[in-house]
Amino acid sequence: MPVAIFLALWEIIARVDVLPGNFLLPPFSEVVVEFYHLSASGVLGENFLSSLIRVLIGFCAGSIAGIVIGTVMGWNKVADRALNPLITLFYPIPTLGWIPLLMLWIGINEMLPITLIFICSFFPVLYNTITGIKNVDRDYIKAARSLGASDMKVLTTVVIPLALPNIFTGLRLEAGMAWRVIIAAEMVAIPTGIGALLMKAESLIRIDIIIVCLIVLAIMCLIFEKFFAYLEARMTARWRQDAIHNR
Amino acid sequence: MPSITVKNVKNYACRSVNLEINDKELLVILGPNGSGKTTLVNVIAGLVEYQGTVLFDGISVDRIPANKRGVGYLFQNLVLFPHLNVAANIAYSLRVKKWPQQRITEKVRELLKLVNIPHLASRYPKNLSGGEKQRVALARALAASPEVLLLDEPLSSLDAQTAKYLRTELKQIQRRLRITTIYVTHDLMEAINMADRMAVILDGSIEQVDEPEKLLFFPCNDRVSDFIGAPNILDCDYCKSTEQGVMEVGCRGLKLIVPHDGNVIHKIAILPRHIYVSENKPRGPGINGFIATITDIIFRTDTVRFCLEVSNNKLVAEIPYHIFEEMDLEKGKEVYIILRMRRIRVFENKNVSFDKANVY
Numbered sequence: 001m002p003v004a005i006f007l008a009l010w011e012i013i014a015r016v017d018v019l020p021g022n023f024l025l026p027p028f029s030e031v032v033v034e035f036y037h038l039s040a041s042g043v044l045g046e047n048f049l050s051s052l053i054r055v056l057i058g059f060c061a062g063s064i065a066g067i068v069i070g071t072v073m074g075w076n077k078v079a080d081r082a083l084n085p086l087i088t089l090f091y092p093i094p095t096l097g098w099i100p101l102l103m104l105w106i107g108i109n110e111m112l113p114i115t116l117i118f119i120c121s122f123f124p125v126l127y128n129t130i131t132g133i134k135n136v137d138r139d140y141i142k143a144a145r146s147l148g149a150s151d152m153k154v155l156t157t158v159v160i161p162l163a164l165p166n167i168f169t170g171l172r173l174e175a176g177m178a179w180r181v182i183i184a185a186e187m188v189a190i191p192t193g194i195g196a197l198l199m200k201a202e203s204l205i206r207i208d209i210i211i212v213c214l215i216v217l218a219i220m221c222l223i224f225e226k227f228f229a230y231l232e233a234r235m236t237a238r239w240r241q242d243a244i245h246n247r
Numbered sequence: 248m249p250s251i252t253v254k255n256v257k258n259y260a261c262r263s264v265n266l267e268i269n270d271k272e273l274l275v276i277l278g279p280n281g282s283g284k285t286t287l288v289n290v291i292a293g294l295v296e297y298q299g300t301v302l303f304d305g306i307s308v309d310r311i312p313a314n315k316r317g318v319g320y321l322f323q324n325l326v327l328f329p330h331l332n333v334a335a336n337i338a339y340s341l342r343v344k345k346w347p348q349q350r351i352t353e354k355v356r357e358l359l360k361l362v363n364i365p366h367l368a369s370r371y372p373k374n375l376s377g378g379e380k381q382r383v384a385l386a387r388a389l390a391a392s393p394e395v396l397l398l399d400e401p402l403s404s405l406d407a408q409t410a411k412y413l414r415t416e417l418k419q420i421q422r423r424l425r426i427t428t429i430y431v432t433h434d435l436m437e438a439i440n441m442a443d444r445m446a447v448i449l450d451g452s453i454e455q456v457d458e459p460e461k462l463l464f465f466p467c468n469d470r471v472s473d474f475i476g477a478p479n480i481l482d483c484d485y486c487k488s489t490e491q492g493v494m495e496v497g498c499r500g501l502k503l504i505v506p507h508d509g510n511v512i513h514k515i516a517i518l519p520r521h522i523y524v525s526e527n528k529p530r531g532p533g534i535n536g537f538i539a540t541i542t543d544i545i546f547r548t549d550t551v552r553f554c555l556e557v558s559n560n561k562l563v564a565e566i567p568y569h570i571f572e573e574m575d576l577e578k579g580k581e582v583y584i585i586l587r588m589r590r591i592r593v594f595e596n597k598n599v600s601f602d603k604a605n606v607y
Contacts, residue, residue: 137326139322139324139326140326140328142289142294142313142320142322142326143320143322143326143328144328144339145294145312145313145314146292146294146313146314146318146319146320147314147320147339147340147343147387147390147391148314148315148340148343148344148391149314149339149340149343150314150343153343157339157342157343158328161330162328162329162330164330236330238371239329239330239331239371239372239373240329240373
């Protein structure tokens with residue numbers, strides 16, 4: 001309902017010419033028409049697909065690496081002591097800060113945005129995984145050992161399942177963030193994708209196209225976050241004391 | 248089932264502990280918080296580091312890791328795995344040992360029946376009551392048919408009524424399975440009710456190991472006596488059966504009714520906190536009620552102890568400080584006391600059955 005009111009107000013304000021006309025704020029209906037044109041011509045689909053593939057590859061690789069290394073660091077004190085200083089050093093660097101260096105190292109190709117997404121996903125998932133693994137109550141580990149479980153069994157059957165809520169928090173936050181980063185990367189350095197389309201629209205002063213791109217971006221952020229919230233609920237809501245069922 | 252020997256075990260909480268637990272016995276380790284009783288149980292389970300030796304049936308298990316010691320452990324806070332339902336919690340040790348699925352299902356069904364919760368198989372721990380969780384934890388500890396069962400204050404988080412009920416059930420299950428069991432508690436009455444033998448641990452050292460009655464009536468030193476609540480111990484002059492599950496005993500002029508049906512009673516014991524003290528004559532039939540004179544008042548942290556004289560017997564009674572404040576009691580004053588019948592413990596002469604000596 002609030003979204004419908006917002007869209008109606010947008011349409012009215014743009015139509016009554018309170019602002020300097022369609023030039024700076026096209027009516028919502030014109031944005032919808034443009035969305036149709038861009039979709040029909042395949043421009044939007046092509047650019048969207050480029051961005052989606054980059055996000056999926058970078059996000060999956062970054063998350064898997066974050067979960068694996070985070071699990072090792074959370075479980076093994078030696079690995080934690082060895083890697084923690086390095087991670088602490090690199091984590092504060094903003095993802096987009098890597099662009100100049102990566103442009104020189106990798107060049108301007110598909111690997112550049114994928115690497116950026118990888119970096120953007122890796123660190124938060126890593127930190128959440130480490131926290132999740134370390135926060136598992138030692139009594140559960142003792143109980144599993146007394147029930148005959150080896151170290152590896154304790155890790156796979158007790159520790160990782162109990163760390164899942166933390167791991168999912170990392171995944172959920174970074175699923176949206178990956179889209180924000182890909183747009184920024186495409187705007188700065190890559191000629192294809194939603195970000196690149198945004199930049200082209202800006203140079204042609206096509207505000208309707210810019211708004212179409214922003215809407216697509218907002219929807220994708222939302223879908224990714226909701227997907228992980230759903231997955232988290234499916235995998236943990238049955239047993240969590242603080243389970244949220246209506247995400 | 249093995250006997251267990253703990254030889255000269257030392258670590259951060261235990262100071263040279265020596266202890267023998269007999270085959271199929273239920274030994275209660277009794278001690279205050281922080282006395283090292285949980286650590287001692289963890290040593291036997293292999294969950295903490297220690298110096299010294301632990302032997303099962305005379306064979307050292309010091310180098311055997313916790314997951315291979317064949318010990319069932321019921322933790323104080325139960326530690327049910329929250330991500331597994333009741334059946335999966337119970338089946339955990341069997342899955343780890345790679346039992347075939349059909350045998351696991353059968354064993355879980357059998358254990359659920361043993362602890363009377365077959366209807367809870369698919370529930371998650373968050374949806375169980377305290378008593379139900381306790382039963383699941385016990386079934387899980389028993390699942391892999393352990394040779395030794397360690398129970399660390401398993402009833403401490405339950406309300407008194409549920410704890411009483413489950414205590415009886417735990418004891419029955421232990422008797423039925425004939426499994427060597429160590430039961431940790433800080434509650435004297437719970438210990439007395441459960442134990443074949445009791446070991447009192449204070450500041451990381453075992454002070455006394457004995458049968459419950461012997462420990463209560465013959466504490467080996469003042470520390471043990473103080474810890475178990477410095478019971479009043481009275482010698483009995485005569486003993487008469489009333490044939491209603493109770494006996495009448497005479498202790499230097501005090502005629503007492505005690506819950507007992509068996510051999511001749513030699514001594515009786517009652518803890519100071521189990522003697523009711525009142526300024527006014529209590530209502531009721533007056534069983535075990537007497538008039539006593541206060542000879543001394545001793546103030547403790549949260550309680551007040553009265554030294555009382557009644558018919559040439561010296562008794563000590565204890566009441567909470569906040570109740571003392573509401574009363575007007577002083578040395579030399581007369582008070583009404585009741586020795587609570589159900590709280591009186593008896594020490595019987597096992598060689599003299601009541602049939603052989605009605606009065607002695």
